[in-house]
Amino acid sequence: MSLFDNTRVAFADKSNRDLRKAYWMFVMVKSPLLVKTGAVLLQIAIRLSLPIRWILKPTVFDHFCGGETLQDCIPSLESLSKRNVKAVLDYAAEGVETEKEFDEATERILATVELCRTREDVAFAVFKFTGIARFALLEKQSANEILTAEEQQELERAVNRADEICRKSMEAGISVMIDAEESWIQTAVDDIVERLMEKYNRERQVVFHTLQMYRVDRLYYLKNLFARAMEKGYFPAVKLVRGAYMEKERERAMEKDYASPIHLDKNATDDDFDKAVRFCLMHIDTIALCIGTHNENSCQEAIDFMHVHELDANHPNIHFSQLMGMSDHISNNLAIEGYNVCKYLPYGPLKLVMPYLIRRAEENTSVAGQTGRELELIKKELRRRNKEGL
Ligand SMILES: Cc1cc2nc3c(=O)[nH]c(=O)nc-3n(C[C@H](O)[C@H](O)[C@H](O)COP(=O)(O)OP(=O)(O)OC[C@H]3O[C@@H](n4cnc5c(N)ncnc54)[C@H](O)[C@@H]3O)c2cc1C
Structure with missing residues (x-):
């Protein structure tokens, strides 16, 4: 039996009602057609300011998010902590465009840095560059186009926001992850993140870059990034x-x-994902690694490699991470075996986390995702409980 098959551990914190609710939610998002049409309808509903809260809040929002405010997330933090899983509080508002919104987002991210400093159950702070800078500006910079003087100042303000978040994270003794996004803005983000790592990762790993291994160039980039850091x-x-x-x-x-x-x-x-994990594990005394995946094989490969190379399960430079509402069978079973596990806990106003929710629904359709696996595990656990009269 694989480590991840233990559904008793996987769903220990879920009532039968929670499990049935999750089951129906996954059945719904399993249909690519339903998800595609639903996503379009939602975008229209948002544009027309139609009331959608009543349908989204108790379903996908509650399943994939911690709440609308930091305060709302506290019960989820406590529940994760009971299972030795830490949280990565993610202010997941997307599609913001104005300087005022970017400043507000920065304030919210700084509040998570503060929470991370004061609470043991929060592992990292995290942010997305498009939460603090205009997409089109990052795109222009990535394309190497000449920025106007005004745009140059705008970019500097964005870099200053990121710098402040990283500086405060360093001062708070915590680490901060910077998410990866579309390739046509990522070149600008790569450049800024590397400069931030160079500035703040002198004594320890404060700033975490994110590499998307579906990109053909990222394994090569990882090796070069490592070489540049050493140099x-x-x-x-x-x-x-x-x-x-x-x-x-x-x-x-x-x-x-x-x-x-x-x-x-x-x-x-x-x-490439597994090769990148192995590359990092080979250099784990220098590079810190967060393995962000719901893929059982990749997790199994990583723990086998750690075992062969006698790396402690709770090695301070190795974390496994999943998203809230997904793959609790991986998170909880790894945590009970003593691995460092953290769960991304997105939060923010329902309207602004919509793009995030749509991505999660799309990823869980039967074609691209692993809904089948989630459903099987939920069914298995319900059957077990039924048999044991629970
Ligand atoms: C903690 C955490 C943090 C994350 N942060 C980010 C982030 O910063 N940026 C970001 O972009 N994503 C992020 N993600 C989402 C992540 O990129 C994946 O979309 C998601 O986790 C599904 O991949 P998986 O590793 O769980 O495995 P699986 O479910 O095994 O793989 C699905 C993934 O494989 C790839 N794939 C599927 N079909 C093909 C194909 N035909 N050809 C090539 N590749 C294919 C796609 O990337 C797809 O999402 C994060 C996920 C986690 C768990």
């Missing part, structure tokens, strides 16, 4: 993920007639 004398840190924007990436590449930056098939992505 410049700082400690690199990465969160490895497969990547959440595959369809969008392919569509844009096709539309604009350039080679898609995404691997041709899933096997190639899986292969």
Whole structure:
């Protein structure tokens, strides 16, 4: 039996009612057609300011998010902590565009840094560059176009926001992860994140970069990033993920007639992901690693590798991470075996976390995701409880 098959541990904190609710939620998002039409309808409903809260709040929102405010997240933090799982509080508001909104988001991220400093059950702070800077500006900078003087100042303000978050994280003794996004803004983000790592990771790994291993160039980038860090004398840190924007990436590449930056098939992505994990584990005294995945094989490979190389389960430089509402069978079973596990706990006003929720629903359709596995595990646990009269 695999470590991840233990449904008793996986769902220990879920009542039968919670499990049935999760079951129906996954059945709903399993249909690609329903998710595609639902996403379009929701966007229209938001534009027309139609009331959608009553349908979203008790279903997908409560399943995938900690709440609308930091305060709302406290019960989830406590519940995770009972299972030795820490949280990564993620202010997941997206689609913001104004300087005022970017300043507000920065304040919220700084509040999570503060919470992380004061609460043992919060492992990292996290942010997305598009939460603190305009998408089109990052796109222009990534394309190497000349910025106007005004845009230059705008970029400086964004960099200053990121710098403040990283500085406060360093002062608070915590680490901060910076998410990866679409490839056509990522070049600018890579550049800024590397400069932040160079500045703040002198003594320890404060700033974590994120690498999407569905990109054909990322394994090469990881090795070069590592070499640059060694040359410049700082400690690199990465969160490895497969990547959440595959369809969008392919569509844009096709539309604009350039080679898609995404691997041709899933096997190639899986292969690079596992190679990148192994590369980091080989250099784990220097590089800090967060393995962000719901893929059982990748987690199993990582723990086998750790075992062979006699790396402690709770090695301070190794974390496993999943998203709230997904793969509790991985998080809880790893945590009970003593591995460092943290769960991304997104929060924010319902309207602003919609893009995040749509991505989660899309990823859980039967084609791309692992809903089948989640459903099987929920069914198995309900059957077990039924048999044991629980
Ligand atoms: C803690 C955490 C943090 C995350 N942070 C980010 C982030 O900063 N940026 C980001 O983009 N995503 C992020 N993600 C989401 C992540 O990128 C994946 O979308 C998601 O986790 C699904 O991949 P998986 O590793 O769980 O495994 P699986 O479910 O095994 O793999 C699904 C993934 O494989 C890839 N894939 C699927 N089909 C193909 C194909 N035909 N060809 C090539 N590749 C394919 C895609 O990336 C797809 O999402 C995060 C996930 C976690 C758990």
